Amino acid sequence: MKETVNKQQNSTEGMEDFLPINGTDYVELYVGNAKQAAHYYKTAFGFQSLAYSGLETGNKDYESYVVVQDKIRLILTSPLHGGTPVGAHIDKHGDGVKVIALWVDDAEKSYHETMKRGAKSFMEPTVKEDDQGKVKLSGIHTYGETVHIFVERKDYHGIFLPGFRKWETEYNPAPIGLKYVDHMVGNVGWGQMNKWVDFYANVMGFTQLLSFDDKDISTEYTALMSKVMSNGNGRIKFPINEPAEGKKKSQVEEYLDFYEGEGVQHIAVATDNIIETVSALKNRGVDFLRVPSVYYDTVLDRVGEIDEELEPLKNLGILIDRDDEGYLLQIFTKPVEPRPTMFFEIIQRKGAKSFGKGNFKALFEAIEREQELRGTL
Numbered sequence: 001m002k003e004t005v006n007k008q009q010n011s012t013e014g015m016e017d018f019l020p021i022n023g024t025d026y027v028e029l030y031v032g033n034a035k036q037a038a039h040y041y042k043t044a045f046g047f048q049s050l051a052y053s054g055l056e057t058g059n060k061d062y063e064s065y066v067v068v069q070d071k072i073r074l075i076l077t078s079p080l081h082g083g084t085p086v087g088a089h090i091d092k093h094g095d096g097v098k099v100i101a102l103w104v105d106d107a108e109k110s111y112h113e114t115m116k117r118g119a120k121s122f123m124e125p126t127v128k129e130d131d132q133g134k135v136k137l138s139g140i141h142t143y144g145e146t147v148h149i150f151v152e153r154k155d156y157h158g159i160f161l162p163g164f165r166k167w168e169t170e171y172n173p174a175p176i177g178l179k180y181v182d183h184m185v186g187n188v189g190w191g192q193m194n195k196w197v198d199f200y201a202n203v204m205g206f207t208q209l210l211s212f213d214d215k216d217i218s219t220e221y222t223a224l225m226s227k228v229m230s231n232g233n234g235r236i237k238f239p240i241n242e243p244a245e246g247k248k249k250s251q252v253e254e255y256l257d258f259y260e261g262e263g264v265q266h267i268a269v270a271t272d273n274i275i276e277t278v279s280a281l282k283n284r285g286v287d288f289l290r291v292p293s294v295y296y297d298t299v300l301d302r303v304g305e306i307d308e309e310l311e312p313l314k315n316l317g318i319l320i321d322r323d324d325e326g327y328l329l330q331i332f333t334k335p336v337e338p339r340p341t342m343f344f345e346i347i348q349r350k351g352a353k354s355f356g357k358g359n360f361k362a363l364f365e366a367i368e369r370e371q372e373l374r375g376t377l
């Protein structure tokens with residue numbers, strides 16, 4: 001059970017970062033009913049109404065709602081008629097993440113630097129303008145049908161992007177303390193992990209932080225492998241999972257079957273107070289995976305002293321793990337759409353920079369119990 005930590009920075013150390021990224025700009029989900037999805041993310045997750053695009057703004061093909069909580073922006077997009085690429089995406093994959101948008105200072109340079117290193121183009125550099133200024137966008141493909149859009153917004157002062165107007169609502173449930181996207185995990189096919197690790201290393205200049213093999217991430221029945229890629233300043237972290245052989249079906253394989261391809265498995269969002277945040281999420285009807293309560297009998301022997309009382313963590317089902325630099329608290333929702341595909345992680349870091357390896361076994365046994373109920377184990 002060895003966690004391979006690559007503390008040495010990548011081979012580009014001392015060299016200029018050819019793809020500087022300021023942070024996650026937004027995450028766009030293609031969904032069957034954007035209006036109802038926006039209501040769900042407001043009501044259940046505490047997002048706030050931000051921007052809207054649709055018939056009233058001259059968009060005849062799609063309706064999009066943008067919701068925001070601190071630094072996290074989600075776009076929820078549905079088609080307004082048949083025969084659209086968005087509709088085809090939803091038909092094949094169900095609701096899921098299409099765009100992981102990255103905030104950059106130079107969308108044109110981001111495009112050319114990644115293209116010359118082998119990226120596949122999704123959108124050539126494009127300027128969008130309105131009376132609030134201009135935004136430059138460009139985009140490349142990543143795993144499955146997922147894409148990265150580079151967003152350069154230094155010359156823009158509007159609410160979100162040109163083409164959107166402010167979305168004003170009277171129904172505004174309170175935020176619940178979600179702060180920023182901590183990491184986003186991709187599930188890729190059998191034997192594809194290293195291909196996508198190489199893509200993030202070579203095409204986007206990312207470094208490998210950690211790797212887990214199937215001996216780390218396995219239970220009696222199911223297994224997966226994972227490597228974590230991070231950009232230069234550490235603000236973007238993308239773990240990449242692939243299934244591994246076990247006695248029964250890996251959770252990654254179940255995802256690939258139901259998503260009908262590779263895609264985003266979970267969005268991890270950070271909070272400064274996980275007890276308050278998860279209490280609010282539960283009160284608002286969000287379902288979480290639960291580990292058996294015996295987990296809490298021994299967890300403090302494993303992780304040592306923590307600032308929080310154990311009892312509320314146990315009541316809420318929050319998991320704890322420690323690495324060399326500190327500890328972390330985390331919990332995972334059940335999938336948030338009919339197919340057992342994408343879910344959310346809520347994470348509070350108290351020094352730890354890792355991803356909760358100590359919880360993998362208990363967690364995957366909890367997932368297996370869910371798979372068993374679905375008949376997909």
Ligand SMILES: [Fe+2]
Pocket residue numbers: 183185266268345355
């Ligand atoms: Fe995670």
